[in-house]
Amino acid sequence: MVVERLEYEGFRNLETGGIQPVPEVNILYGQNGQGKTNLLEAIWFFTGGRSFRGARDSDTVQFGREKAKLKIEFFAQERKQQAEITVEKRRSASLGGILLPSASRLAGHFCAIVFSPAHLTLIKDGPEGRRRFLDAAYCQLRPGYMRVLAEYQRILMQRNALLKNIRNGERAEALEIWDEKLAGAGARVFAARTAYIRKITPAVKEIYSGISGGKEIIDIEYSSSAGDLTVSPEEARQKLISLFKQSVGTDIETGFTTSGPHRDDLVVDIEGKAARLFASQGQQRSAVLALKLAEASVLREVTGEQPVALLDDVMSELDTARQDYVLNHIHGWQVFLTCCDPSPVMRMNGGKVFRVDKGRITDMTSERGA
Ligand SMILES: Nc1ncnc2c1ncn2[C@@H]1O[C@H](COP(=O)(O)OP(=O)(O)OP(=O)(O)O)[C@@H](O)[C@H]1O
Ligand SMILES: [Mg+2]
Incomplete structure (x- = not known):
């Protein structure tokens, strides 16, 4: 499962535009409140699932706008596919140009796992x-x-x-x-x-x-x-x-x-x-990560497709050894990883780096070695 292109218009604070991620690791970095999680949420919507932040569909439409539009090109089941989502009061979706009876019907076509700090409540x-x-x-x-x-x-x-x-x-x-x-x-x-x-x-x-x-x-x-x-x-x-x-x-x-x-x-x-009662912050975070990454490996085993990994702020509270394990473990998957400080994840080779600033997403990859 690989996202080849994502376009967004009127979604949360994201400035209308698009990104072309790589099939490996895509790092999204920026200060707090700039739109990093918003971008992951946009990708997650294509799983047909509910917002992982518990938001209502209509909350994701940019303030002052009537609707949001998302468009994705992805590679799955050995072919290029395309899907679109329109969010007004609720979400509607089309796959390959055909309107689906409901947006949840995207499930099984595009699959992803998401780790977000909100999931720490899991433990x-x-x-x-x-x-x-x-x-x-x-x-x-x-x-x-x-x-x-x-x-x-x-x-x-x-x-x-x-x-x-x-x-x-x-x-x-x-x-x-x-x-x-x-x-x-x-x-x-x-x-x-x-x-x-x-x-x-x-x-x-x-x-x-x-x-x-x-x-x-x-x-x-x-x-x-x-x-x-x-x-x-x-x-x-x-x-x-x-x-x-x-x-x-x-x-x-x-x-x-x-x-x-x-x-x-x-x-x-x-x-x-x-x-729940005795684990430290880092241990709880590690436990949630283990559950989420295991969910992905079972999904791959059964469906034959490696789900896209959306890892929101996964690195904080993990020591360097734990961070390195996560980065190595997800080798070979397409990953979208958000962070405020990109230096820990720069230890990875390959991949793209995007800067997120006031909802504007800029591909910084060419400047990375500079
Ligand atoms: N419907 C909306 N329309 C416009 N802006 C919105 C909407 N919903 C949320 N925002 C804005 O998006 C910003 C938050 O974006 P996001 O949660 O993606 O930040 P972030 O970069 O992940 O930050 P952090 O590092 O703190 O997690 C907030 O400033 C919020 O006001
Ligand atoms: Mg965030």
Whole structure:
């Protein structure tokens, strides 16, 4: 997967223009608030995913403008492709000149992984972000999983509504049917997540070991009420049914399903201790990076395409050895890497350097050796 050209008009603070990146490393440097992350966000939009900063589509239209336009030329599946995005209130997209039913349909055509400081919450915060990471990563591999997740959510909401009605005096008989349904859908969610964790674990361990120079060990573990990775989907289903039965009293009292895959977690330990509570800033950053880079290697293994890596401010808080590992590890991928001070990444050979200044992006490559 290689971005060959990107054009932008009316997007965030970017001055209308375009860049022609190289297939290797593209460095974007500049002071704070100049538009580096904005450029990564523009590329990310072509994955069909939501803004990695949690922005609404309309937030990305330049202040005072009606719409933004993005255009990309990329090489994937052994051919040159072209896509366009228009952002107004929402995003619309076309691929090869044909309008898609929705911008999310770009998924699977252009793929990327993104690391942003916002992702540090993946380690620091509660389990919700980690479940979202697992689910989103698996959706890139198996787009059909999106439907499985939606089905689980729908049944969960219906069971919760029934619990509230029972609390208000409705008879409880119907609950059994919903337990069965929720356990069935829950077992499918469980099966997908455990399959993904099995796939990603070796890569996470290897990459984290590499980042830490072989000095530290990371462990990731699925913490689920349905059991561990050895549990089969059918066993998970049975387990969930009995769990729902067990907790029915509390569930009715709270009007909420208190157990199930919507409460599961992905536990990350560094050197045997919970990373969320004990890891340093640099270790947490390394752990998130290991998860993200592992996500890319699994994606490549399954789809045969190396996703583009968007690395936002990845170097800060990493010592020189960790920085060097990251730079070497991503050798051979197309990378967009932002930084304020370009000197650490200048240790790399090859690649292009762009300066970002008040939304204007200038190719500095010819001046690099000067
Ligand atoms: N819709 C918009 N229209 C115009 N400008 C915007 C819009 N959204 C954000 N900006 C501006 O873009 C700038 C931030 O750009 P960006 O986040 O890309 O900075 P950065 O170069 O990554 O900085 P840092 O090094 O601090 O991460 C801010 O000054 C902000 O005001
Ligand atoms: Mg930024």
